[in-house]
Amino acid sequence: MIEPLVGVSKQIVQIRHYIKCVADTGLNILITGETGVGKEVVARKLHQFSPRRSNPFVQVNCAALPENLLESELFGYIKGAFTGAQVNRRGKFQIAHKGVLFLDEIGDMPLSLQSKILHVLQGGRFFPLGAEKDVTSNAWVIAATNFDLEVQIALKKFREDLFYRLNIIKIHVPALRHRAEDIPLLITHFMNRYIKRFPNRNVLPPNAEVMSFLCDFHWPGNIRQLQNTIKKQCVINDWSQVITELIDSKIPEKALLDKNTLKNSKKINAPVISDSIQSIPFSPILLEILDGADINNEKISLKQIRKKVVQQVEKEIIAYVLDQTGWNRVKASKILKISYKTLLTKINELNLVPPSKQ
Numbered sequence: 535m536i537e538p539l540v541g542v543s544k545q546i547v548q549i550r551h552y553i554k555c556v557a558d559t560g561l562n563i564l565i566t567g568e569t570g571v572g573k574e575v576v577a578r579k580l581h582q583f584s585p586r587r588s589n590p591f592v593q594v595n596c597a598a599l600p601e602n603l604l605e606s607e608l609f610g611y612i613k614g615a616f617t618g619a620q621v622n623r624r625g626k627f628q629i630a631h632k633g634v635l636f637l638d639e640i641g642d643m644p645l646s647l648q649s650k651i652l653h654v655l656q657g658g659r660f661f662p663l664g665a666e667k668d669v670t671s672n673a674w675v676i677a678a679t680n681f682d683l684e685v686q687i688a689l690k691k692f693r694e695d696l697f698y699r700l701n702i703i704k705i706h707v708p709a710l711r712h713r714a715e716d717i718p719l720l721i722t723h724f725m726n727r728y729i730k731r732f733p734n735r736n737v738l739p740p741n742a743e744v745m746s747f748l749c750d751f752h753w754p755g756n757i758r759q760l761q762n763t764i765k766k767q768c769v770i771n772d773w774s775q776v777i778t779e780l781i782d783s784k785i786p787e788k789a790l791l792d793k794n795t796l797k798n799s800k801k802i803n804a805p806v807i808s809d810s811i812q813s814i815p816f817s818p819i820l821l822e823i824l825d826g827a828d829i830n831n832e833k834i835s836l837k838q839i840r841k842k843v844v845q846q847v848e849k850e851i852i853a854y855v856l857d858q859t860g861w862n863r864v865k866a867s868k869i870l871k872i873s874y875k876t877l878l879t880k881i882n883e884l885n886l887v888p889p890s891k892q
């Protein structure tokens with residue numbers, strides 16, 4: 535299953551749009567961003583939306599292997615090329631022929647291999663280790679890095695010519711703390727996933743206090759860290775503990791402040807979700823409405839809730855269809871089976887803005 539690129543922030547909406555614009559170009563792409571922001575998810579989406587989708591997506595982590603192993607992994611070898619090469623072995627460039635070769639953590643690639651990669655990018659041909667005949671690869675190379683490659687170039691750790699070759703299209707995935715509006719949706723997404731995986735635990739979704747902490751948190755490990763946090767909550771079902779561990783896992787000033795505030799505050803008071811509705815996906819709006827709610831409280835007006843929910847769902851679905859159609863309003867109104875005029879009214883009422891004007 536391909537991981538969805540969850541998010542409603544301006545940045546994620548733009549990245550989704552950009553992916554669709556460049557996915558059929560075959561131009562080299564460099565994806566940048568801190569660890570855990572979703573660079574691999576973006577690379578897989580590019581593959582999914584490209585004409586190469588039925589050919590392999592091959593991933594190589596350039597930081598995980600020592601230089602000689604990385605070389606044989608990328609280019610392959612023929613029997614007898616070195617001690618231990620008992621059979622011919624195809625390299626990842628060959629396996630990714632007509633598909634995608636995702637070079638993860640390219641900033642860690644040794645300089646000598648960088649020049650070989652450049653050579654393949656220029657001519658599409660290379661020699662497997664020990665081979666006398668070169669082979670061709672028409673792999674679409676997508677690279678990712680959490681280094682600032684321009685600094686690496688200045689430090690003479692990355693080749694400038696390779697940088698320009700890879701950086702034809704650059705997609706920067708911002709850190710989670712710079713798009714906190716994605717956090718509630720990501721929490722819902724991961725809660726739905728892990729509640730299914732660890733059932734029968736009466737797992738509490740975050741209440742307003744927890745949600746506000748999670749949205750303000752610095753998330754140095756980005757979405758990966760958020761994902762693990764939600765996984766932990768779905769297993770131990772104790773937000774106080776989860777948050778204490780989260781804060782203890784890192785020490786930025788802000789978190790220390792939050793830690794003291796939380797430690798002094800009373801036990802987190804989240805709404806209990808009963809067994810019967812545990813498998814129902816929690817929408818962020820449901821979380822908001824249920825938060826701290828007392829079912830005997832007359833203030834829960836179904837009419838108001840219905841209005842709020844309908845507006846929210848309409849906004850999400852219209853934004854999605856507009857995004858998918860590249861803001862072609864005629865096409866979008868046909869898909870949504872509403873008149874063009876109604877769509878324009880809704881765009882206006884729901885405050886939807888095309889990416890070009892955001």
Ligand SMILES: Nc1ncnc2c1ncn2[C@@H]1O[C@H](COP(=O)(O)OP(=O)(O)OP(=O)(O)O)[C@@H](O)[C@H]1O
Pocket residue numbers: 537538539540541567568569570571572573574575576638678680757758761
């Ligand atoms: N927008 C998103 N929606 C849903 N899940 C996401 C999103 N972005 C990232 N994830 C999840 O977060 C985790 C980390 O994502 P990913 O591996 O793509 O990050 P990365 O930037 O490539 O990290 P690294 O630099 O450490 O390799 C994965 O489990 C991925 O499925």
